Amino acid sequence: MNAFAGKPNAARRAVLIGGGALVFSAALPLRRGRARDLGGVPETGVLVENPANAFSPNAFVRVTPSAAGEAGEIVMVMPNVEMGQGIYTQSVVLIAEELDVDPVNILLEAAPPSDVYMTAALGTEATGGSTSTMSQWDPLRQAGAAAREMLKQAAATRWGCSVDLLKTENGKVLNTKTGQSLFYGEVASEAALLTPPKDVPLRPSSEWKLIGHARHRLDSRIKVEGRCEFGIDVIKPGMKVGTVSACPVMGGRVKSMDRAAALAVPGVCDVLKIDNAVCVVADNYYAAHKGLKALFVQWDEGENAHVDTALIYQQLHDGLNDPKPLVAEKHGDAPKALAGAAKTYEAIYQQPLLAHSPMEPINCALHIRKDGADVWVSTQVPLRARDAVAEIAGLPKESVTLSSQYIGGGFGRRLEHEYVAQAAMFAKQVPYPLKIVWSREEDIQLDRYRPAYVDRVRAGLDEKGDMTSIVFDLVGPAVCARWAPAGMTKEGFDPDLAVAIAPPETPYYYKNFQENYIRRETPGVVTAWWRGVGGTRGLFVIESFMDELALLKNVDPLEWRRRLISHEHPRARGVLDLVAEKSGWGKPLPPGHGRGVCLQFVFGSYMATVATVNLEDPLNIKVVSVDSAVDCGEIVNPDQVIAQIEGGVIFGLGTALFDEITLKNGRVQESNFSTWRIIRMNEAPPVRVHLVQSHEKPGGIGECGTAAIAPAIANAIAAATGRRLRTLPLMKALHSSEGEN
Amino acid sequence: MIDLRINDQIHSVDVTPDTPLLWVLRDILGMVGTKFGCGIAECGACTVHLDGKAVRACVLPIGAVSGRSVTTIEGVGADPVGKAVQEAWIERDVVQCGYCQPGQIMAATALLKETPHPTDMQIDEALSGNICRCGTYGRIRDAVHAAAERQS
Helix, strand or coil, X not given: CCCCCCCHHHHHHHHHCCHHHHHHHCCCCCCHHHHHHHHCCCCCCCCCCCCCCCECCCCCEEECCCCCCCCCCEEEEECCCCCCCCHHHHHHHHHHHHHCCCHHHCEEEECCCCHHHCEHHHCXXXXXCCCHHHHHHHHHHHHHHHHHHHHHHHHHHHHCCCHHHEEEECCEEEECCCCCEEEHHHHHHHHCXXXXXXXXXXXXXXXXCCCCCXXXXXXXXXXXXXXXXXXXXXXXXXXXEEEEEECCCCXXXXXXXXXXXXXXXXXXXEEEEECCEEEEEECCHXXXXXXXXXXXXXXXXXXXXXXXXXXXXXXXXXXXXXXXXXXXXXXXXHXXXXXXXXXXXXXXXXXXXXXXXXXXXXXXXXXXXXXXXXXXXXXXXXXXXXXXXXXXXXXXXXXXXXXXXXXXXXXXXXXXXXXXXXXXXXXXXXXXXXXXXXXXHHHHHCCCXXXXXXXXXXXXXXXXXXXXXXXXXXXXXXXXHHHCHHHCCCCCCCHHHHCCCCCXXXXXXXXXXXXEEEECCCCCCCECCCCCHHHXXXXXXXXXXXXXXXXXXXXXXXXXXXHHECCCCHHHHHHHHHHHHHHCCCCCCCCCEEEEEEXXXXXXXXXXXXXXXXXXXXXXXXXXXEEXXXXXXXXXXXXXXXHHHHHHHHHHHHHHHHCCECEECCEECCCCCCCCCCCCHHHCCCEEEXXXXXXXXXXXXXXXXXXXXXXXXXHHHHHHHCCCCCECCHHHHHHCCCCCC | CEEEEECCEEEEECCCCCCEHHHHHHHHCCCCCCCCCCCCCXXXXXXXXXXXXXXXXXXXXXXXXXXXXXXXXXXXXXXXXXXXXXXXXXXXXXXXXXXXXXXXXXXXXXXXXHCCCCCHHHHHHHHCCCCCCCCCHHXXXXXXXXXXXXXX
């Protein structure tokens, strides 16, 4: 997802720094408990509610004035939400590197909904698309640097000396001549009167003390002690718990229900209805859950009641025959080169609908009153969520507060906010605070799904088998058209669908290239982003196809890729060579085993992956090990880059092997972890991550592993068995006749 | 009223006896460290100890708990093995989103109390009922070994 990359609203980022944010900062609520937990500060401190004279030079840093000889509180406001990717820890490091404070001595605060925290690449305040470190790399360091210079200036004025004599260290301004020192808090009031400087030079990498060094996550302790407050954990005085059922067929409505039966369940206190869903409210979730069963809702299923999986795939495959596809991207004349080629090669790939199923089921707590509303929710889009509540409740936006809670898994699911809107429609019917918790079944069956896609790739080859042209025909929905319409091209292409296959987001040079798009929206479901977004779809297609061409020409697949890498992407060669060395590429393997490679340049990062599989049992895919070589530019925290690749690979691996959302009579058939299979520990191979030292611009990393693994395994299966599987999930394909000679 | 012993404290709750322990902990006693993941004992997010054994609180009726001793993530750190597991988790930077980790830690602690030095296969057997969507399994395995080391 890169809907807004390179668009003019990148200029919005400038708002993040400078005077514009000053006013805003004063309105921030402090959430002390959490902040203190994170910083390791005792929880019994005196609470100072963001005093008016706090030093808040920008939207990310705030220093509370302190008495002489006392430190004062340093608060850092986190522009991105923490959903496991470690961004709180990384963001603190970026600010602290310039501000000269120990990351464990600061307080943390989740950003409230505001344009100030807009991620330019996503067009709203959002955490997704592997953009966080990339987009905050400069702004957060600049925020720290500007604050530091103002604190020094304030101290210089106090001491009546030149600012050049001063330096900062561990939360203090030091006078190098006299040896005097002042805590930041001691000069905060004076610093608050200064105008924030612009364009403070950032420290060169040679002076970094924090960036680039492995650091323990700041949120580990609260998480291992069960003290981390996810959205689902929010409890407020007088709060009731509701659970919902929406029509399992999209577009359907509530027909009838047995309200009295639900209300007769002990603990149930309300039954609420909106057009397409019901909510049973009780003292506790279990009572609500029993009440929902007793409610025995019947549905008018509407026009999607005929949709099934076969229809969805049929429509996608039919799209390949569309006489007038949109020519989305091209260079050279690929169709002409294809027509004149000595030989052509064609392959069709199919990928399924996918659910997100984060471990924390969808939930939202809110209290809607006449004069305003409070929302506590795990969301990747705080601003959209806040605005939706305001609109539904008929309240001014400013009267709605939203607390961004820790997220028990996002993966793109919480880039949607329809669950917040639904919760608001229920909550506005009751006077008390209401926490709505979806059952796992609701979470899976009423998800918004990663689309199913069909891709056809055709290559023109010369007499020697070298590729002279490549044409992609891509059939599927345009998620961008719904989620960020401004990100669509004026011709109607969703640029996310070019990721991993089209320049500039591919390491390969194509002599003649064309990408055709046939838009087919999926009936019966809403489609959405997912971990890896366009890269996950695109890489399975291009990296499978590259492998096929290599085998066709009888060239080593890794060597084949090396030859095709564009001279503009030497770092791609670097990761390919590194993974070859680390994985033992080319060394003999036991019978039934195979290695597969995947090369990628997505989210601004280069990565090469080798998966080794064991198919001694021809009906079971056992992944033995995975090696990934990664060059993601400057690294804030190497251990967390490794963690993201490890986790991303495992996330993508389970899905590649097992998962497919299917529909029958308009209803999603998978319902819980018994039918929606998540990879488990005994199935998880070791993932070895090899980092390249680099001083290039930082790239994204949260989705790279997920995108890489499906093609790496499919290619390994081909190496082990000679069977080419072009349909996901792979276990299902393995059990079909696909690829058998 | 049903009397419960949770983390060595006695609680009395007024709830139907079929109510799972999970919801008594979370919605009645406000102990939200134990997580809801699936409701059908498929994911392990709700793992607690009942008389020292790992059990799934989402399918454990409160009526069956009366008179027995329950330990949750909020209390497991009082136990030296539980504490060692938590510290190993921090040291190895296991957590990502962290939602499943209370359940993982409870399952790992129960394993180590029974088997102080488990093999990889024993760890897999004991923890394969606990899903981690972030994919932290490799680090969990390492951390269990590290916790075992801390104990010896």
